[in-house]
Amino acid sequence: xxxxxxxxxxxxxxxxxxxxxxxxxxxxxxxxxxxxxxxxxxxxxxxxxxxxxxxxxxxxxxxxxxxxxxxxxxxxxxxxxxxxxxxxxxxxxxxxxxxxxxxxxxxxxxxxxxxxxxxxxxxxxxxxxxxxx
Numbered sequence: 029x030x031x032x033x034x035x036x037x038x039x040x041x042x043x044x045x046x047x048x049x050x051x052x053x054x055x056x057x058x059x060x061x062x063x064x065x066x067x068x069x070x071x072x073x074x075x076x077x078x079x080x081x082x083x084x085x086x087x088x089x090x091x092x093x094x095x096x097x098x099x100x101x102x103x104x105x106x107x108x109x110x111x112x113x114x115x116x117x118x119x120x121x122x123x124x125x126x127x128x129x130x131x132x133x134x135x136x137x138x139x140x141x142x143x144x145x146x147x148x149x150x151x152x153x154x155x156x157x158x159x160x161x
Contacts, residue, residue, distance in 0.1 A: 035126045037063055037093070037106040049111060051128030060106050061099050085109070085143070094143050096133050107133065109144050 036047040043057040056063055064086050071088055086093045086106070093106040107124065114125035121134040133140075 034091075034093075035108050035111045035129070036124070036131050038131065039103045039105050047126070047129055047131065049127050059102060059104075061095075061104055064093055064106055083143075085146075096135055105133065107131075112140075112144065115140050 033049045034046055035049050037060040038045045038047065039060055040055065042055060044055075044060040044063050046054045046056060046063075048054070058066070067088055068086060083095045083098065085095070090110075092109050094109045095104050095106055097104040111126055112124050113127065115137050116123040116125070117137050118132065120136075121132055122137050122140055124131045124133060124140075
């Protein structure tokens with residue numbers, strides 16, 4: 029699997045579970061934060077702290093991984109915001125619909141739409157600055 033096919037990185041007891049856009053999953057024996065950190069080192073990713081006060085997303089090869097909690101917390105999970113097709117409210121959280129699976133996160137749709145808006149605006153600014161005139 030290629031890392032740019034990752035939809036979500038969820039916390040499990042043994043480490044993390046990667047959800048891929050083709051519907052497959054993969055268990056890794058590191059925490060989601062360690063996984064993102066390793067991907068950033070390997071693929072020259074960066075954390076976008078200058079635009080955010082809290083829960084800064086990570087930009088990796090035209091993907092934006094948004095943490096669901098503080099990255100210092102062990103149960104922090106990461107969502108590739110640009111792969112989300114639909115968001116539904118469910119009790120105290122949200123159901124995120126991707127191409128081949130649905131995932132529950134404990135963030136309200138309002139917060140997710142806020143992150144989605146910030147991430148898409150940033151992605152457009154990056155692509156506009158990189159495109160030739």
